[in-house]
Amino acid sequence: MSPDLAPNATLYALVGAALVGLGLYGLVARRHPLRRLVGFNVMGSGLFIVFGATGTAPGLAPDPVPQALIITGIVVAFSATALITALAGRYAALTGRAGLPEETPPPDGDAAGRPEAS
């Protein structure tokens, strides 16, 4: 089923795969939230490049579907990045620390602080 890629597309796919590896390393091995976010975005971009490369074959018009889906994927990744940046920024402002503690302490909904309503 899978067509042979056009010569350039192989290069694109390999570069994309390398980016996926780099990004995954950043996402998993780094602790600072912004470094992780960069890793997430590098990995996402690598996946999009691989995806774009799959839509080309020698002698055929490029497949438009991957391109349409990549645009959608970029919007999703951008939204996620914005949300995490806001959360991490708020967390750093409240605690003075950027990284999360190793263990999440159980959330404190009892006597300390105001009771949460249902």
Place this chain on the structure above:
Amino acid sequence: MTEPLDTAALAAALAVALPLAGALAALVLGRRAGDVIVVTGPAMALVAAALIAGIVETGPARIAVGGFAPPLGIALVADGLAATFVATTLAVMAAALAIARGGLVARLRETRRGYAFVALAHLAWGALNAVFLSGDLFNLYVALELLGLAAIALVALEGKPETLAAAIRYAWFALTGSLLYLAGAILLYSEAGTLDIALTATRATESATMLVAGALMTAGLCAKTALFPLHAWLPPAHAGAPAPASAILSALVPKASFVVLARLWLEALPAIATPALGPLLGGLGAAAILYGSVLALRQERLKLLVAYSTIAQIGYLFLLFPLAGGALGTQPWAAGAWSGAMLHGVSHALAKAAMFLAAGLVLARLGHDRIAGLSGLARAMPMTAFALGLAAVTLMGLPPSGGFIAKYLLLVAAFASGQGAWALVMLGGGLLAALYLFPVLGRLLAKEDPEKTEPAGPPPSAAREAIPLLLAALAVALGFASVWPTALLAIGRPGAAVEGLE
């Protein structure tokens, strides 16, 4: 070029559009956002009724959005599974938003958080319905992402450092999971040339690329569903959110990624499901049941206990794969296993939402939710205590509840397929659930502590106390009337749509 719209198609489109409109309305209304549910609740009830009526009458409906047929277009598929979960989502959302209207939203009226909850809940609602109704693997990715972002924001709603930490931790799991899913979808497209579920099923051939694609998507979805051992983010995230948000998060959000996983292996890729898939996912599910229950036993706070119980209850869903997955889909017992797993998803959603909402009322009244300090609550808040009791009956799988019928169907399938080990796990899980829930119920019924602290808040109104009770009663009623949901679930069921021996 559009085809004439029939009832089910229109209902499917509205099921996604209406909640999103509700989210916008909540932003516009600001301080009056709590009233949005007064409109969206009844409207969605009509939509769900029309959806169910439509597919009962004409069978599963495929809707080509905008008139473009797959592979170019994106199909919505309204089948029994989708309709069942659209209705379940409606029940939980309506309850959570109604109880928040007099509590959370009113309390935070002067801040943005009050109407943010209403907007985020509606966003999650639209995303959930989009997940249940999508027939396209990429559309599912977008819907799951929208759901994930809304869920992460719901976790962070309280804005305290520890809930922010829980939200960020949840986000890493969810985002890594979605990248894995996306990588799998890309590989699948490069191999099959389509992402439409029905078309994929006809084109999937056993190849290394396809297997890797399936494995990547499965890993990503398991992280999003919080299946053991990828569960660590769930308890702090679900227990730290305000109670109505916890109810939505625990009852509905994991079900969405599970439904995608079920559709992936039972509808899109049954041809390439290897024999190892069922035991692997089932084994992780069994580990989740035991591990989640044992940790629930050790909790001293009600909301954390309820959250750990979610990890255990998610485990039961995954017994679907060894009992009805892959090549077994055509076996006579697969239908029962399929109905059992999905019915479990529905009854757990109702019971778990009831428990979290009841826990929220307790917390608002006492100012804490330490289990040791709940003595005498059955006298002070009888309806809430009764709601907790009824929800516990469903979670333990005691007759006549929906949880019992679901477990019974799964047990029958386990014995019929000669896999008694899964049955043992289920029975052990029920016993463990009794062990961690009975102390709570016993504490509620105990005599009041003479050195009791003063309650922190006013007693909740009877109307708000009635909401979790209604949900818990629905979960039990599912057991009495399980014929209808089972029949509804069978519409468009993957595999052999015939019950019994062929």
